[in-house]
Amino acid sequence: MTAAAAAPGAELRPAVKSEARGDSRRRDRNWVLALVALLAAEVVYFSGTVPGFFGGGTGLLALTEQFLDVGAIALGLAVVILTGEIDLSAGTMSSFAGIVMAVLWRDGLEIWVAVVVALLLSAAVGALNGLIITVFKVDSLLVTLAMQFILGSVATALGGASPPYGFPKSFVSIAGTGTIGPVPNQLIVFAVLALVISLLVGRTRVGRSLTLIGFNRPAARYSGIRVNRTIVGAFVVSGLMAGIGGILVSGLYNAARDDIGNSLLLPGITIAVLGGVDIFGGKGRISGVIVATFVLGFLTEGLLVAGDSSLSATMVTGILLLVCLAFKIGLDHRRGVDDRALVSRRFRRLQSIGDPS
Amino acid sequence: MNIRNHRPTKRLRIGALVGGAALVASVASIATVAPSSASTHHAAAKIKVAIVPKLLGLPVFEANVKGAQEVASQLGISLKYTAPATASAEGQVQIFNSLILQHYNVITLSSDDPTVPAPVLEKAMKAGIKVVTFDSDVIPAARNFFIQDTAYNTIAQGVIDAAVKFAGPNAQVAIMSSTPDATIQLAWIGAMKSYIKTKYPNLKIVTIGYGQSNQATSLTQAEDIIHSYPNVKAILPIDGAAVVGTAQAVQELGDAGKIGVFGIGDPLPNQKYFANNSLQALFLWNEVNQGKLVMYVAKLAYENKLKPGGTFTAGPLGKFTVAAQPNAVTGATKDTIIFSKPLEFTKANYKKYDF
The missing domain is CATH 3.40.50.2300 (Response regulator)
Known part of the structure; x- marks a missing residue:
């Protein structure tokens, strides 16, 4: 039905094997299954009741263009959130990447070269985020908050009074509105990104380290994981994914704009959390994030196509998030997760921020 | 870690699935209860027009909408007012996309950005929808007519x-x-x-x-x-x-x-x-009357009665010209209608206006 359903599930294999971790893994998998059911119900409901939503299948596929940019950003954010950190600069990073690409292209660079430069810069800024956080031991919330303002201002300054628009056809087709048959190119790009991040988090040592760092940082340190290096890596991934999101959104609108990414950050975090990534780190699956991208995206589009105002669409998104989280916590509770253990784990995590490494 | 090992039973997993389905049903029913204005009037052969200002709730745009609503029914227009909650070009694009899928006849808008909505508006025009901008224009290739507030x-x-x-x-x-x-x-x-x-x-x-x-x-x-x-x-x-x-x-x-x-x-x-x-x-300018003009232009555009360089009469608002005015973004000249001379508000007269 959608790429979400077909996309490979990423399985977390924490380095510390324990019965408790095994239980939490099953819970994560059940959460993904619940999301898939939610997605299916949503698509069936809207296809049945909203004329123009399903559009013989192609309409449904075409709708994905409206939200895959946020999905790309959410994938990167999920990687950072897994480690227990947060990246608030992801939204303006998208604006920044789009503007850098557009300005370089206007100044005569080949468009794909400009894309590569913009993405390298995004990754570099991500690395800078990670370095400031780990070397100076500043909370990621503050560092990336500051970076958010810096990137936004730089984007505005670079973009000037009339940011470039009207990119070459080949670029707009691949990054923006082109399709192969009925399948939007953006969906293919997103599928590749989702696969790569899934494999990275679910099938590699680095991925397992990310999760363990979020779950129990001192334990990760004692088990020989290079914690700082891994965190910097997570921020590079987040920067890069936000940059890709910015390129996609510029391609979709065939225009760069200095504030284009501002509205992408909070939906990105919403998708990551809805996808089952624990906001305090240490738990979550990329497959959940992928499914959540479509759950949230189709919900918003379905309501809009049904003729509801964007106000009620955002309201319903908020309600969905709250209800889902309450549901998930209830599910965790029934499984006998000890709340005190969770609290003390989180407290240890906070303490470990101040720990010398 | 003080977590009791507790194998999830099949029953619980099914419970999760059923719960998820129930959730979507409840969310969807909330959505349908939430106010949706357009789909209620379905009189035959009404022109479906949407008015999309930069954002909801700004007094000047509310005044535009008020004027538009006053003349819509006498012009045979079924009018939908919708806009993003904040002035966001991306929010507008999502709305335009949904209007295309709902087969509107005319989209009227005051654009949050000159270039960002261009691709989706071009898509609308390709689908046979007339696009009329007012107040803030987009690049001329992405709309049929622009109603400029005042020179x-x-x-x-x-x-x-x-x-x-x-x-x-x-x-x-x-x-x-x-x-x-x-x-x-x-x-x-x-x-x-x-x-x-x-x-x-x-x-x-x-x-x-x-x-x-x-x-x-x-x-x-x-x-x-x-x-x-x-x-x-x-x-x-x-x-x-x-x-x-x-x-x-x-x-x-x-x-x-x-x-x-x-x-x-x-x-x-x-x-x-x-x-x-x-x-x-x-x-x-008089925002209420401008909203009325937007509806007249929408109707005439839908009926293909507006010609570049031509003139038209918009009921009691009087006579207007479809002229070539330099576009603020590209400098290109195309199909612009100038609404009126500016009004001056001072201490002497400000109490007379409710926008």
Whole structure:
């Protein structure tokens, strides 16, 4: 039905094997299954009741263009959130990447070269985020908050009074509105990104380290994981994914704009959390994030196509998030997760921020 | 870790699935209860028109919509009013996309950005939908007609003449705008500069502040200007939020009547500043009537009755011309309808208008 359903599930294999971790893994998998059911119900409901939503299948596929940019950003954010950190600069990073690409292209660079430069810069800024956080031991919330303002201002300054628009056809087709048959190119790009991040988090040592760092940082340190290096890596991934999101959104609108990414950050975090990534780190699956991208995206589009105002669409998104989280916590509770253990784990995590490494 | 090992039973997993399905059903039913205006009237052969201002809830746009609603039914139009909750071009694009899928006949809009909505509007035109912009245009290739509020130079001249009358032709003045790339504000600033060059060469614009269409930011920016440029005799706010912010700054710093405030904006949100003398004059057009004109143009565009260079009559509003005006973004000239001469609001008349 959608790429979400077909996309490979990423399985977390924490380095510390324990019965408790095994239980939490099953819970994560059940959460993904619940999301898939939610997605299916949503698509069936809207296809049945909203004329123009399903559009013989192609309409449904075409709708994905409206939200895959946020999905790309959410994938990167999920990687950072897994480690227990947060990246608030992801939204303006998208604006920044789009503007850098557009300005370089206007100044005569080949468009794909400009894309590569913009993405390298995004990754570099991500690395800078990670370095400031780990070397100076500043909370990621503050560092990336500051970076958010810096990137936004730089984007505005670079973009000037009339940011470039009207990119070459080949670029707009691949990054923006082109399709192969009925399948939007953006969906293919997103599928590749989702696969790569899934494999990275679910099938590699680095991925397992990310999760363990979020779950129990001192334990990760004692088990020989290079914690700082891994965190910097997570921020590079987040920067890069936000940059890709910015390129996609510029391609979709065939225009760069200095504030284009501002509205992408909070939906990105919403998708990551809805996808089952624990906001305090240490738990979550990329497959959940992928499914959540479509759950949230189709919900918003379905309501809009049904003729509801964007106000009620955002309201319903908020309600969905709250209800889902309450549901998930209830599910965790029934499984006998000890709340005190969770609290003390989180407290240890906070303490470990101040720990010398 | 104090987590009891507890194998999930099949029953629980099924419970999760059923719960998820129940959840979507409940969310969807909330959605259908939430107000949706359009789909209720389904009279035969009505023209389906959507009006999409920059955002919901701004008094000037509400006045446009009020005018549009007043004439819609007599023109055979089924009107839908929808807009993003914040002034966001991406939010508008999502709305346009949904309007295309709902097979609207005409989309009318005041654009948050000149270029970002262009691809989706071109898609709409390809699908046979007429696109009419008002207030803030997009690039001409992405719309059929543009209704310009008033000629840029007339309103710019009105503001400058009023400021010179207050502060003299050799004064220092500052401008408060919204954002550096706001289409219509850029056009006004350009028109002001060229008018000053020819008419008042000694009048000096010392700085342009940007309030980001946000009252609090506008207030700080205006206060900064007053502190950094003590010789400024007049401030010219040319954006709705900038007017409120500037007038408030002048009032709070005790400069009411000493620093003149002459701007472009609507009188309703600024009544108290007119009353306490921290705002001298505002220029705008009749927003309610403009909303009516948008509907007349929508109907005529749908019926293919508007020709470039031609004229048309919009009921009691009178006669208008479809002319070639330079577009504020590309400079290209295409199918623009100028709505009216500016109205001037002062302490003497501000109470008469409810927008």
